[in-house]
Amino acid sequence: MSSPSNPAGSGFVPIQLVVNGQVRSGACEPRKLLVDFLREDLGLSGTHVGCEHGICGACTILIDGFAGRACTHLAVQAEGCELQTVEGLAEGGRLHPLQEAFRKHHGLQCGFCTPGMLMTALDFLRTHPSPSEEEVREAMSAVICRCTGYQGIIAAVMEVASDMAEAAAVR
Numbered sequence: 001m002s003s004p005s006n007p008a009g010s011g012f013v014p015i016q017l018v019v020n021g022q023v024r025s026g027a028c029e030p031r032k033l034l035v036d037f038l039r040e041d042l043g044l045s046g047t048h049v050g051c052e053h054g055i056c057g058a059c060t061i062l063i064d065g066f067a068g069r070a071c072t073h074l075a076v077q078a079e080g081c082e083l084q085t086v087e088g089l090a091e092g093g094r095l096h097p098l099q100e101a102f103r104k105h106h107g108l109q110c111g112f113c114t115p116g117m118l119m120t121a122l123d124f125l126r127t128h129p130s131p132s133e134e135e136v137r138e139a140m141s142a143v144i145c146r147c148t149g150y151q152g153i154i155a156a157v158m159e160v161a162s163d164m165a166e167a168a169a170v171r
């Protein structure tokens with residue numbers, strides 16, 4: 001028998017996971033990509049789809065705290081996982097410092113790569129709180145940007161890293 005959470009009646013698998021701090025659930029075919037589940041089933045279209053082959057990085061999100069390509073995971077593999085998408089960055093109407101820095105340094109033009117860039121930078125700064133510019137360049141090369149030439153992106157990430165280091169120093 002079909003139900004709202006199992007619309008086809010068969011072949012759909014129930015999924016429950018936490019996205020941006022909220023428990024979300026749905027049901028989809030086992031072959032459905034995680035990025036499509038986020039966008040189509042959960043309405044979180046901030047995560048973009050580019051190559052669908054793990055190359056461009058546009059679909060990068062945090063999966064259990066680590067950056068991952070949502071196009072190379074199946075939605076069913078995220079069962080029980082904790083995800084963060086670009087929608088989870090701003091808090092209480094305030095942009096995340098990375099978002100502010102990207103805006104300030106013109107780290108985006110068309111914005112297609114930006115969600116993946118932001119989530120990649122978030123994961124990178126968590127593990128590299130005091131990076132060199134070379135390390136930032138290498139990390140951000142994980143996401144392809146066809147517009148900006150990367151200069152503003154690198155400047156934005158470097159600025160946030162520097163702010164984090166200053167904040168840690170006065171603690």
Ligand code: FES
Nearest residue numbers: 050051052057071
């Ligand atoms: S859409 Fe996932 S890496 Fe390109």
Ligand code: FES
Nearest residue numbers: 109113145146147
């Ligand atoms: S801002 Fe257009 S692809 Fe990066």
